[in-house]
Amino acid sequence: MKVKIYNQNIFILLWTLFIVVTISCNNQSQSNKENQIVQTKADSKLLKYTTGVRSFLEDSKGNVWFGSGNEGVCLLQNGKFQYFTTENGLSNNQIRNIYEDKNGIIWFECGRGLSIYDGQKMSIYKERNYDSTTQWQLGDKDIWFKGDELEGYNKLEKNPGVYQYDGKKLSYRTFPVTPKSEVERRFHYAISTPFLKGKNGTIWFGAYKALVGYNGSDFKIITDEYLGLNGENGSLHIRSILEDSKGNLWIANNGSGVLKYDGNEIINFTTQQKLQKENTKGSSLERAFSIGEDASGNIWFGTVESGVWRYDGNSVKNFTKDDGLESKHIWEIYKSKQGELWFGGANPSGVYIFNGKSFERKY
Numbered sequence: 300m301k302v303k304i305y306n307q308n309i310f311i312l313l314w315t316l317f318i319v320v321t322i323s324c325n326n327q328s329q330s331n332k333e334n335q336i337v338q339t340k341a342d343s344k345l346l347k348y349t350t351g352v353r354s355f356l357e358d359s360k361g362n363v364w365f366g367s368g369n370e371g372v373c374l375l376q377n378g379k380f381q382y383f384t385t386e387n388g389l390s391n392n393q394i395r396n397i398y399e400d401k402n403g404i405i406w407f408e409c410g411r412g413l414s415i416y417d418g419q420k421m422s423i424y425k426e427r428n429y430d431s432t433t434q435w436q437l438g439d440k441d442i443w444f445k446g447d448e449l450e451g452y453n454k455l456e457k458n459p460g461v462y463q464y465d466g467k468k469l470s471y472r473t474f475p476v477t478p479k480s481e482v483e484r485r486f487h488y489a490i491s492t493p494f495l496k497g498k499n500g501t502i503w504f505g506a507y508k509a510l511v512g513y514n515g516s517d518f519k520i521i522t523d524e525y526l527g528l529n530g531e532n533g534s535l536h537i538r539s540i541l542e543d544s545k546g547n548l549w550i551a552n553n554g555s556g557v558l559k560y561d562g563n564e565i566i567n568f569t570t571q572q573k574l575q576k577e578n579t580k581g582s583s584l585e586r587a588f589s590i591g592e593d594a595s596g597n598i599w600f601g602t603v604e605s606g607v608w609r610y611d612g613n614s615v616k617n618f619t620k621d622d623g624l625e626s627k628h629i630w631e632i633y634k635s636k637q638g639e640l641w642f643g644g645a646n647p648s649g650v651y652i653f654n655g656k657s658f659e660r661k662y
Contacts, residue, residue: 343380346373346662351626351645354493355633356397358405360418365662366394368630368645372407374416375662388421389414393449396493401440401466408444413462413469427462428470429455435472437502437515438465445490446471452484459488461504474511475518483508487522497542505537510550526565528555533567539631541590543598551587557600572615574608582617584608591632591640601629601642607658623658624651 346352350368357363363375371384371392384392390412398406405416406424413424444462446452452459460473478484492505501514512519521535528534533555541549549568550558556569569575574584582605589601598610604627606619618624626644633641641661642651650662 344662345660346380346648346650347382348373348648351628351630351648352643352650352662353630353645354394354397355631355641355643355650356399356405357636358399359403364397364405365643365650366397366407367392367648369393369410372397383416383421388423390423395445398442400442400464406442406444406464410449412447413444424469426469427455428468429457430470432458432460432471432473434470435513437500437513441465443494443502443504444469448489450485450489459484459506461490461494474520476509476520491537492540495540495542497548498546503540503542503548505540505550507537508535510535510537510540521560521565526558538588539590539601541592541598543592544596549590549598551590551600553586553588553603556583556585557587557590568610572610574615582606582619584615589629589632589643591634591642593634593640594638599632599640599642601632603628607642618653618658625649625660626651 346365348365348367348370350370352365353368354366355364365373365375367373369392371382371389372394374381374383383389389407389409391409393410394407395410396408398408400406403418407414407416414421415424442464444464446456446460446462456471458473459476459478460471463470463472474488476488478487487508488506488511490504491507495503497503499514501512504511508522510521523529523534526535536553536555537550538553539551543549546562548560550560552558556567556574559566559568569584569587572584576583576585584600584602584605586603586605587600588603591599593599596612600608600610602608606617606624606627607629609616609618624644625647626649628645629642630645631643633643635641639652642658644651649660651658652661
């Protein structure tokens with residue numbers, strides 16, 4: 300009997316010791332895991348996005364915002380990344396463009412709808428005015444946005460156009476166009492670029508199949524028909540627009556390449572420089588997606604599958620993975636307040652800069 304009780308006590312003691320050791324190990328493992336996560340977050344200096352960096356903004360407070368292809372937006376503040384998605388107040392996780400208004404509010408043009416950040420929280424902006432759709436007017440600090448849908452327009456918007464925010468009210472303005480088919484209604488005049496304010500005061504809007512300009516009194520609408528394009532000799536598919544320091548308007552197209560407009564004549568820069576696939580053995584400037592100008596006046600073009608091209612006024616040079624540029628697809632080229640060009644890439648994602656000889660990842 301004593302032997303039996305003794306054996307039971309030994310069993311209970313050993314079992315208790317096993318449980319204590321197991322709990323201790325689990326707690327230590329969990330503690331190590333938590334510390335590892337915190338350490339990883341603290342050490343991370345690169346964006347975690349996988350769908351590409353599609354938009355940028357350096358705001359007036361010194362913060363940097365990065366919009367993703369489909370993963371929300373990231374705020375870089377005091378050296379730390381903070382991520383926002385639809386769970387945190389975004390209307391959609393696709394971030395087309397980011398702006399700051401004259402009141403210091405940050406605006407996010409999402410795939411669908413708009414969101415704002417007031418310095419404390421993110422929220423969906425729902426107020427709209429549809430009572431003055433044809434009352435076009437220009438203000439010095441107005442911000443312009445695409446329609447609320449991914450493509451086309453909704454029942455409240457009724458016709459192709461843009462939203463104008465004057466610092467107090469968001470109003471919808473319609474373009475003086477009449478779509479002739481369902482394809483035109485859905486796609487032709489759907490905004491595909493950030494708005495651009497030219498040096499002469501003209502506001503330009505890039506749509507997939509049209510470039511619309513308004514100077515305060517008149518519209519200029521550039522379409523395939525205006526350019527004499529019929530599909531066989533090229534067509535518009537606008538992804539970026541830029542006015543350079545000389546006043547030239549550059550138009551990046553995904554398919555027909557880059558167009559250059561000097562105010563009188565439009566030429567196909569890609570064709571002029573013989574940068575079609577048939578002339579470059581595969582690496583071409585036909586699928587242009589983004590445009591930027593550096594402090595020296597060089598024009599840079601980001602493509603879908605051929606990396607980056609630089610035009611110095613005389614010749615064009617291509618930069619690819621061999622030059623440190625991991626991304627073949629460059630969503631956006633953004634000029635920082637210090638004059639540095641940031642290249643937002645996808646496949647793989649990242650933000651790249653050019654150091655004078657090659658590319659290196661910045662974020």
